Amino acid sequence: MLTAGEKREIAEEQGRYPDRRAACVEALKIVQRSRGWVSDDSLRELAEHLGMTADELDGVATFYNMIFRRPVGRHVILLCDSVSCWIMGLEELRAQLKQKLNVDFGETSQDRRYTLLPVACLGACDHAPALLLDGELHGDVDAEKLDALVGQRG
Numbered sequence: 001m002l003t004a005g006e007k008r009e010i011a012e013e014q015g016r017y018p019d020r021r022a023a024c025v026e027a028l029k030i031v032q033r034s035r036g037w038v039s040d041d042s043l044r045e046l047a048e049h050l051g052m053t054a055d056e057l058d059g060v061a062t063f064y065n066m067i068f069r070r071p072v073g074r075h076v077i078l079l080c081d082s083v084s085c086w087i088m089g090l091e092e093l094r095a096q097l098k099q100k101l102n103v104d105f106g107e108t109s110q111d112r113r114y115t116l117l118p119v120a121c122l123g124a125c126d127h128a129p130a131l132l133l134d135g136e137l138h139g140d141v142d143a144e145k146l147d148a149l150v151g152q153r154g
């Protein structure tokens, strides 16, 4: 069941659109923020609330790579794996994360702190390699910067 708080936030978002269903991306983000990820049950509840089918909403959820359809760690690293970042050292960063956190693409660390996911171009090619950490964009990432970024998270 959607909580009263989730329903209230979703209603606020729906107020910004002429069609209730147009707020579906924001509604997915609201559910994810409160539950950590969007399970099949959560997706079904939300689809019903929005007047959509679960398949329709799942199509939206899987299109946006910021919506997690599987459990993730406390922190999510989306490492750009498009061409500019690949040229500028993506593989070294990936290897560093694997060595430091023991995670590769699609995996969550054993302590559930970090999930590492690949993502298409973040639009920061002039600052490649780039990544999003908990939704925050970081560019010109080198070994030292990456170490500091993951070192300061709890």
Ligand code: FES
Pocket: 080, 081, 082, 083, 084, 085, 086, 120, 121, 122, 123, 124, 125, 128, 129, 130
């Ligand atoms: S290729 Fe990585 S930000 Fe564009």
